[in-house]
Amino acid sequence: MSDITKQSLSELVENIKSKKLSSSEVTEAFVERSDKSKELNTYITEDYANALNKAKRFDEKPNLDLKLPGIPIAVKDLFCTRDLRTTAGSKILNNFVPTYESTVTQNIWNEGAILMGKLNCDEFAMGSSNETSFFGNVQNPIDNNLVPGGSSGGSSSAVAAQLTPITIGTDTGGSIRQPASFTGTVGLKPTYGSCSRYGIVAFASSLDQAGPMAQNVKDCALLQEVISTYDEKDSTSIDFKRNEYSKELTKDIKGKKIGIPKEYRVDGMPKEIEDLWKKGIEYAKDCGAEIKDISLPHTNYALPTYYIVAPAEASSNLARYDGVKYGFRADGENLIDMYEKTRSEGFGAEVQRRIMIGTYVLSSGYYDAYYLKAQKVRKLIKNDFDEAYKKVDAILTPSTPSSAFKIGEKTNDPVSMYLNDIFTVPVNLAGLPGISIPAGHDAKGYPLGLQIIGKAFDEQNILNIAYAMEEKINFKNNITDWWIK
Amino acid sequence: MTIDLKTIKHISKLSRISVDEKKAEKLAGDLNSIFDFIEKLNKLKTDNVEPLTSVAETTLKLRSDEVKSKNLRDQVIKNSPKENEDYFVVPKVIE
Numbered sequence: 001m002s003d004i005t006k007q008s009l010s011e012l013v014e015n016i017k018s019k020k021l022s023s024s025e026v027t028e029a030f031v032e033r034s035d036k037s038k039e040l041n042t043y044i045t046e047d048y049a050n051a052l053n054k055a056k057r058f059d060e061k062p063n064l065d066l067k068l069p070g071i072p073i074a075v076k077d078l079f080c081t082r083d084l085r086t087t088a089g090s091k092i093l094n095n096f097v098p099t100y101e102s103t104v105t106q107n108i109w110n111e112g113a114i115l116m117g118k119l120n121c122d123e124f125a126m127g128s129s130n131e132t133s134f135f136g137n138v139q140n141p142i143d144n145n146l147v148p149g150g151s152s153g154g155s156s157s158a159v160a161a162q163l164t165p166i167t168i169g170t171d172t173g174g175s176i177r178q179p180a181s182f183t184g185t186v187g188l189k190p191t192y193g194s195c196s197r198y199g200i201v202a203f204a205s206s207l208d209q210a211g212p213m214a215q216n217v218k219d220c221a222l223l224q225e226v227i228s229t230y231d232e233k234d235s236t237s238i239d240f241k242r243n244e245y246s247k248e249l250t251k252d253i254k255g256k257k258i259g260i261p262k263e264y265r266v267d268g269m270p271k272e273i274e275d276l277w278k279k280g281i282e283y284a285k286d287c288g289a290e291i292k293d294i295s296l297p298h299t300n301y302a303l304p305t306y307y308i309v310a311p312a313e314a315s316s317n318l319a320r321y322d323g324v325k326y327g328f329r330a331d332g333e334n335l336i337d338m339y340e341k342t343r344s345e346g347f348g349a350e351v352q353r354r355i356m357i358g359t360y361v362l363s364s365g366y367y368d369a370y371y372l373k374a375q376k377v378r379k380l381i382k383n384d385f386d387e388a389y390k391k392v393d394a395i396l397t398p399s400t401p402s403s404a405f406k407i408g409e410k411t412n413d414p415v416s417m418y419l420n421d422i423f424t425v426p427v428n429l430a431g432l433p434g435i436s437i438p439a440g441h442d443a444k445g446y447p448l449g450l451q452i453i454g455k456a457f458d459e460q461n462i463l464n465i466a467y468a469m470e471e472k473i474n475f476k477n478n479i480t481d482w483w484i485k
Numbered sequence: 486m487t488i489d490l491k492t493i494k495h496i497s498k499l500s501r502i503s504v505d506e507k508k509a510e511k512l513a514g515d516l517n518s519i520f521d522f523i524e525k526l527n528k529l530k531t532d533n534v535e536p537l538t539s540v541a542e543t544t545l546k547l548r549s550d551e552v553k554s555k556n557l558r559d560q561v562i563k564n565s566p567k568e569n570e571d572y573f574v575v576p577k578v579i580e
Contacts, residue, residue, distance in 0.1 A: 096564055099557045193541040206539055232548065236541040304523045315500065322501075324573050329566035335576045340503035352502055353515055359500045360488075360516070373526055375536030380529070382537055414515055415522050431540025456540075 004029035005162040009071065009219035012165055016062075016069050023062070023070025027055035027114060030072045034116065034163040039483040040139045042158040044077045045085050045118040054114045066112030067226055074164040076155045077118035078125055079105045079210070080199040084115070088201040089123040089133040089151075092321050092328045092346030102199025103231045104168060104210045111226050116164060120154030123348045124318065125175055125203045127151050128420040129410065132350040137407055140183055141479050142446055146404045149179030155213050156183040160477060166214045166223050170200060172207045173306055174400075174424025177436035180213055181399035181449025184438040184477035186220045186466070187213045189424075191456045192431035193238030196231035204313035205236075207306075207428045215477075217437065217467040222246035224459060243460045251468040254288035258452075258465070259392035263299035264423060266401065272442045273398045280396055280439055280450045280469070287468040292392050296384040301377050302426040303418060308361050308374035309429070314351075315358025321346065353414065382430040389455050394462055397423050399436040399449035423451060433459045437466045438475040445478060488516045 004026055007015070015021040031048045051072055058070040080086045080098035087093045101109075109115070122132040130138040130153025138153045140146040141161035148157040152169025156179030159167050169176040171189035180187025188211045195210040202208065212223035225245040231237040260281060265274070281291055323329030323342030330345045332338030347355070361370035388395065401422055410417045427434040433456070436449040450469070454462035490506075493513050497504040504512065558571070567574040 097560075099560045099564075100554070193543070232546065235545055236539065236543065238541055238543055298529075301526060301529060304525045307519060307523055308526075319501075323566060324575055325561075326564035327566065332576060335578050336501070337503075338576050339501045343501055344503040347502070352500075353512065353519075355500050355502065356493075356496050356512060357516060357519060360492075360496050363496070363499060370523070372536055373531060375538060376531035376534040377526055377529060379534050379537035380531070382540065413518075415518055418519075418522075 005033045008215055009165040009222060012071060013069065016071070017064045023055040023058040023114065024052070026070065027051050027072040027116070030116060030164060034074070036484050037161055037163055040141060040157050040161055041136050042119055042138055042154040042161070042163060043074065043117045044087055044089065044120050044135045044154070047084055047115055047117045051114050051116045058112065058114065063112060067222065068108065068111040068113035071113045071165060072116045073108060073113045073166060074116040074119050074158055075105055075167055076121050076152050076169050078121055078170050078201045079168065080201070081105055081115060081118065084118065086118065086201070087135070088125070089121045089135060090347065090351070091134040094134070094328055096326050098199070100199060103196035103229070103233060104200070104227045107227050107229055108168070119158055119167065122151035122153065123351050124201065124314070125151035125170055125172055126314070126350050126354055128174070128178060128417055130154065131407065131411055132348055134348060139483060140404050141483065142183060142404065144482055145407050146446070147182065147407055149182035149404060151175040152179050152213065156180055156185055156187070159183070159185045159213050159215060160479065166212060166219050168210055168223070168227060169213050170208055170210050171428065172203050172310060173428050174421040176211045176213060177399050177424050177434055177449070177451060178420060180436045182404035182447065184447030184475065185213060185215055186217055186435065186437050187211065188220050188224055188435045188459070189427065189433060190224065190228060190459055191433045193236050194228045194433070194457070194459065196229065196234040196237050198231055198233040202317040204310040205317060206313060207310060217463060217470050218246060218249060220435070221249050221463045240457055245460055245463055248460055249467050250464050251287070251471060253465050253468045256289045256394065256461070256465060257292055257392040258284050258289045259292050259294035259388055259395045261294050261296040261299065261388070261395060261397060263296050264397045266422060270402060272448065273401060276440050276448050276450065277398050283469045283472040284396060284465070286472050289465070294388045294392060294395070296388060296426070298377065298380045298384050299426060302381055302429055303422055305374045305377045305381065305429060306421070306425045307357065307418060308370050309378060311354040311358035312362050312371050313358070315355045315362065318351070318355055378429050381426055385430045385432060393455070394465055395453040397451045397453065399423060399451040403442040403444065403446035403448055427453050432456055433462055435462050435466050437470055437473070438477065439473050440475070447477065488513055488520065
């Protein structure tokens with residue numbers, strides 16, 4: 001089989017289970033293609049030799065009952081992997097080797113998958129273009145010099161370029177869904193508490209969630225089934241009955257009520273996005289869904305709320321990087337000087353900016369005006385969704401306000417960069433699941449995504465809607481391998 | 486509202502991030518444009534709204550106080566930028 005890397009996860013699993021392919025053949029194919037794709041800069045750390053050894057060992061005694069038998073996978077470098085460097089895209093963790101494994105990655109290895117390496121991301125997942133990574137920006141396989149989105153930019157690029165059959169990212173304000181939208185791939189942000197946060201480098205703990213990224217909805221459902229488990233090591237992990245998402249997947253969504261929130265029709269929304277949304281509504285109707293207009297009145301306040309809550313939590317989480325027990329250290333004249341120089345040299349500009357915002361909004365005299373205020377508005381945003389879900393089963397919106405932009409285009413204007421997440425951030429604030437599926441192209445031929453937002457713990461329902469719509473949309477990603485010389 | 490250089494210096498001290506004049510000016514510009522954007526929240530009345538601290542409606546579970554991981558002292562110490570056998574080394578703090 002010559003085109004192994006073109007196969008979807010489901011096809012690969014099927015071919016390994018029926019012994020048409022071995023894990024070694026599959027792993028070699030993805031390693032070889034990854035190796036030829038250095039230009040994309042998707043990998044921070046490659047672990048190819050180990051991956052090939054593990055594949056060989058798997059083939060010697062294959063356990064074909066597993067869900068991901070001998071499947072090679074590269075993961076976002078925000079997940080701690082035991083004995084393999086985990087950087088979070090930061091200089092300050094440049095040489096950090098975890099002594100433990102994140103629960104989500106452990107779940108993946110328990111089902112037979114094999115780690116190929118660690119994928120690039122924005123530093124501490126703070127960014128929407130993968131340009132804040134200490135390890136350099138990532139190229140979008142769609143076109144030269146185009147951002148892959150962020151923060152899971154290495155992940156989205158690697159899936160779209162078929163360097164890994166599937167991957168996992170993390171999503172604090174859109175970091176799975178926006179890059180999926182920019183690369184013509186599928187990305188799911190699960191309900192808060194669905195996937196364990198144990199062993200994921202923390203950014204904003206009340207918003208962070210891990211989730212699957214894939215080439216199609218079925219693969220996405222299978223990976224979600226593997227990674228979503230209750231975990232006592234995460235105090236916010238929720239013990240609820242999880243579906244077998246891939247087995248229960250159905251295209252029958254007849255009679256499902258899908259809400260269209262009028263407040264998402266934002267000022268200056270490009271016509272292409274508006275048209276995509278209209279097309280999406282027609283696709284949903286074609287699938288038998290019932291469309292309803294709804295209102296989420298506080299939508300406009302979601303981004304300002306997010307830019308208080310997330311930096312506040314980040315400033316607190318990132319206080320641990322002091323150059324003492326692990327990570328980078330700069331020399332200083334005394335202890336305080338060492339701390340200040342370590343953090344000034346170890347963190348990049350965007351991370352420093354967010355630590356400063358967070359420190360400010362939590363500081364004495366400003367806490368009530370900013371942080372407490374934001375928590376109250378967050379409640380109003382969640383109430384909006386609660387109200388809407390009395391009338392509908394899911395909500396359909398665009399994933400992003402534009403297609404992927406050029407590298408360097410927005411780096412000098414933090415606020416315009418933040419606006420990228422305008423449709424995804426409310427979902428994190430309310431703790432809901434959201435999935436982005438590719439739904440069309442803009443005039444330049446760049447992919448555009450639609451987002452389906454569900455009720456809490458209702459992943460199955462939005463996966464089903466995505467699955468049904470995917471068939472109607474029949475999206476084809478246009479990847480020319482321009483980066484392979 | 487304007488964040489001046491004095492405030493930037495104060496926040497940088499609280500954040501334990503050293504900031505020189507040039508960086509302080511850049512940060513003041515960035516933070517001011519971000520806060521202009523954040524100030525929008527003040528238009529909203531929230532007097533009787535309960536703040537949302539967590540969307541996960543769970544209560545903390547109790548667990549028995551047992552050591553579950555193996556002794557990882559050597560590996561943990563190895564991650565330190567500067568160590569002396571069993572200790573993390575920091576600049577002298579007591580004269």
